[in-house]
Amino acid sequence: MSQYRTFTAQDAVEYAKQFGGLDNPSSLVEAQEVGDGNLNLVFKIFDAEGVSRIIVKQALPYVRCVGESWPLTLDRARLEAQTLVEHYQHSPQHTVKIHHFDPELAVMVMEDLSSHKIWRGELISGAYYPQASRQLGEYLAHTLFHTSDFYLHPHAKKAQVAKYINPEMCEITEDLFFNDPYQIHERNNYPAELEADVAALRNDDRLKVAVASLKHRFFSQAEALLHGDIHSGSIFVADGSLKAIDAEFGYYGPIGFDIGTAIGNLLLNFCGLPGHLGIRDAAAAREQRLTDIQELWNTFAERFQALAREKTRDAALSAPGYASEFLKKVWTDAIGFCGTELIRRSVGLSHVADIDTIADEAMRHECLRHAITLGKALIVIADRIDSAEELVARVRQYS
Amino acid sequence: MSQYRTFTAQDAVEYAKQFGGLDNPSSLVEAQEVGDGNLNLVFKIFDAEGVSRIIVKQALPYVRCVGESWPLTLDRARLEAQTLVEHYQHSPQHTVKIHHFDPELAVMVMEDLSSHKIWRGELISGAYYPQASRQLGEYLAHTLFHTSDFYLHPHAKKAQVAKYINPEMCEITEDLFFNDPYQIHERNNYPAELEADVAALRNDDRLKVAVASLKHRFFSQAEALLHGDIHSGSIFVADGSLKAIDAEFGYYGPIGFDIGTAIGNLLLNFCGLPGHLGIRDAAAAREQRLTDIQELWNTFAERFQALAREKTRDAALSAPGYASEFLKKVWTDAIGFCGTELIRRSVGLSHVADIDTIADEAMRHECLRHAITLGKALIVIADRIDSAEELVARVRQYS
Structure with a gap:
């Protein structure tokens, strides 16, 4: 030993x-x-x-x-x-x-992935990997489907849930995503200029009920073995290639959490782009991000449904139409978790370079404010957004 | 050893x-x-x-x-x-x-509970214990609240989930509740005269999608330490007293499963009463069952909310309004699980004496058919029934 x-x-x-x-x-x-x-x-x-x-x-x-x-x-x-x-x-x-x-x-x-680069840095610099979002959708569909109740024998699934119980790392998420930004806490980290915006989070009862529901799902819904922290900083990309790393937050949780974290980080980049690129380049890169989000979800959903059709082993869950019904729930969860990612990365302990490296202070604050506003809206209206296309429309509405 | x-x-x-x-x-x-x-x-x-x-x-x-x-x-x-x-x-x-x-x-x-009697037998014979449904609501509120994420530290909750993983007993429920009645299976047990009604279950795609969703919640939603089999045969009653026994199906699952099983068994009694009592007595006993159901849920919900107000330790879940929001989800789950209990006790391996002991064959078949019809309706319209009062109205509609 x-x-x-x-x-x-x-x-x-x-x-x-x-x-x-x-x-x-x-x-x-x-x-x-x-x-x-x-x-x-x-x-x-x-x-x-x-x-x-x-x-x-x-x-x-x-x-x-x-x-x-x-x-x-x-x-x-x-x-x-x-x-x-x-x-x-x-x-x-x-x-x-x-x-x-x-x-x-x-x-x-x-x-060794030295031939690859961290996706976040590439996104910030405006380097476009058009296949990355689809590959991320494939990764999420394959990993989440094959560790779910659709595919695993119920005994094996339960053994996996026990094996991947991860109290300390989950506690970090539980605190940073769902508690800190909605209360006064020393771990929070945001410019004083945003105090009114952040105070509004603490005073929004409807928002806090929606966040409580998301936290409760994070606590209790053991749907699949999540990566648990699948943001653009834990993803390596190269031409035609994408690799996930850094899975210490892995545990059995709601599938929408991984989807929402991934989409949330693309939206954080969307919010920060005007701080890094000129107006025309930023606008073009923003369109790429919106395309990325649609391709990520649509690839994930199509692949998950194809896997469900071909490989579901549970007799009840193989009912025609059930996988797509379940994906509606996953999507609603994802929008909500995405909103909490936008807020916790703007207000909480851990920020993203997409926004924090913006040199111009006023611009940086504007981008943070944008992320908070968008995050808040997504959490509250999650169950009224029915598709990736509608999400994109909502993002435009709040931009 | x-x-x-x-x-x-x-x-x-x-x-x-x-x-x-x-x-x-x-x-x-x-x-x-x-x-x-x-x-x-x-x-x-x-x-x-x-x-x-x-x-x-x-x-x-x-x-x-x-x-x-x-x-x-x-x-x-x-x-x-x-x-x-x-x-x-x-x-x-x-x-x-x-x-x-x-x-x-x-x-x-x-x-020893010799001073008590099994509730099912009392319900069948028409003996009324007016406090029993409220006491059952109290039992469910206290046991489920105190083993939930509202009350337990997240580390303790996760340790409890692991401790109570119960693959073999859960598999019995997974099979008998959610698979067998919706497919041809040698374990199924129903009179040939009901073949058309049972075949209709197998051919109802919308029903099977709803049952798949309930099974998926049973598989994956670790909300509290359930009794897991809380029917009127695992409850002892006496004047002013109620005691739950027989918890070998205990595991961390969706709270609505315990509520739905309990309500389902009161409804199975409701369906069977005309086979045991004269018309007037059966009608009166049915009204008692409907009162029981309302009192069970309303007591449970009020006590759960009171406990949530007083004793919630999780910062996010203590958001004002969240407990009642969560109880809407529990209620919807409960109606669906209640429907699966009605069907599996009519079509599947294990029946209830409330119906099976009815001597008159035509009457017994009629009661089974009633339970199947009611169960099917509840599963499909679960998310449109907003209160115990509305459930009672729906039960009258299908009676």
């Missing part, structure tokens, strides 16, 4: 030699820590030619940005590795490959 | 002496096996005066009515005991008291 210790770069190299599954492990010579997250060490392991060959990721026992004062379970490394391994089984094209993981060291060795 | 063996009457007496918590255990002299279920041995343990003092219940490793060909996990004794102990904590007045249980022997020692 390997006892937990924080890896040095040299530890990471040795570990990668041993567990990286490379033909020529001795070619690995050095490591560079590249983690930009707050929870983990991420080492790129290079060979003698300076080529990055493999990744070693280790969970830290605390939240890095806050320091060691916010301890966080190392078990999330197990949950992340198991979620990615499970998702890889169902969507190998769009899930990072895990070569090895050790629950004691809270470490995993995985595929 | 005690290895499993099926108890004889003498074993049960010895066990009760040891674990019954009685002041004078040596007074126990004999046992009588009184189990009328198919899954368990139930011994009443008598003292020398012939007074029943305590109950010893042991799970059998197979379904009794079918013989040893249908094996069934002994772990259900643990689940039953733990569910009853948990429910007793929150509703001691209305839950049978467990003195001791042994998971290896699959045995529990519990309070």
Whole structure:
């Protein structure tokens, strides 16, 4: 049994030699820590030619940005590795490959994706990957369908629910998405100029009832093994390729949460674009985002329904028409969760570069305000938006 | 460690002496096996005066009515005991008291309720317990609220979900409630004269989509620790008293399932009454059942909301108005599950004495047909019935 210790770069190299599954492990010579997250060490392991060959990721026992004062379970490394391994089984094209993981060291060795770039950065710079949204829809359909009650034997499903119970990481979501922005909390983070907008969130009873309902669904509806944090910063893209990473929030939850998080991050980019590009380029990029959202949902829904037709094993859930009926529920959930993502990324602890890197302060505030307004509207009218096309119409209405 | 063996009457007496918590255990002299279920041995343990003092219940490793060909996990004794102990904590007045249980022997020692009678028998004979429906509403509100996300810390709730995962017993419900009646299956049990009515269930696409949705909620919505089988045969009543027993189907599921099962059994009695009583008495007893249903739901909903106001610990779920919003969802679920109970008790494996003991064959068939018609209607129009009063109006419409 390997006892937990924080890896040095040299530890990471040795570990990668041993567990990286490379033909020529001795070619690995050095490591560079590249983690930009707050929870983990991420080492790129290079060979003698300076080529990055493999990744070693280790969970830290605390939240890095806050320091060691916010301890966080190392078990999330197990949950992340198991979620990615499970998702890889169902969507190998769009899930990072895990070569090895050790629950004691809270470490995993995985595929190097240096040929790819983080989608969020590309979206901000205006680089368009026209296939990405459809591939994300495929990833979500395959991973969520195959871990759902449509496909799994009820005994296997229940065992999976137990295996993926993830109290500490879920608690972060429960707090940051559904509590903090709707109350005065020291974790909240927004410019003083937005105080009136944020106070309006706290004083909107109808909004708070809708948010409570979303939190309750997040708490209680074990529909599929979610990624749990599928935003554009946990997605790598390249020409014709998309790979999901960073699944430490994986647990059995409502399918609409993954869909809503993904759409929400495309909308956050939509809100921020005028801060990064000229008027015409921003307008064009915004149209791309709206197309992305439609393609993401429509691809997801079509693939999920096709899988349901071909592979549903539950006798009752195979009733003709049920999968599309269920997808209406998923869609309504997704719109609501999308709204909470827009708000928590504008008001809460953790922001997105799509808006936060906007240099012009007035513009940045305008974009934040836009995200809050849009988020609030989506949460409240979620059950009146029937299609991706109608969502797009609503986004235009609030823009 | 005690290895499993099926108890004889003498074993049960010895066990009760040891674990019954009685002041004078040596007074126990004999046992009588009184189990009328198919899954368990139930011994009443008598003292020398012939007074029943305590109950010893042991799970059998197979379904009794079918013989040893249908094996069934002994772990259900643990689940039953733990569910009853948990429910007793929150509703001691209305839950049978467990003195001791042994998971290896699959045995529990519990309070004797000889002063009480099974509610179903009383309902059939026309004996009215006017407080019973309100007490059942209290039991359901207390047990379901205190095991829900409103009250439990999210970590504790998730641990409870894992503890109460109950694959084998849930599978029985999944099959008998949601599959069998809607397909040709050897377990189904109905008179040939009803073939057209039953075939209509199999051929009703809208009904099957609604049943699929209910099954999916049963599969995936972990709202509270359900009793899981709270029909009038698992409830003891006496003047001013009501006690729930038989919780081997306990698991974390949708609150509406318990409510719907309870209401469904009152409606099954409603359907059967003309077969047991004269016209005037049956009409009066039917009015009592409709009153019972209104009182059950209204008591449950008022108590649940009062508990939510006073004791909700989750910051988001305590939003004013959320508990009543959530109860709309519970009510819609309950109507749907109630409909599936009416149908599965008329068409499926396990029937109720309220209808099956009707001597006149034509009358019995008429009552079965009534239950099927009513069940089908409730499943399909569940989301259009807004209150207990409206449910009663609909029941009159279909009677």
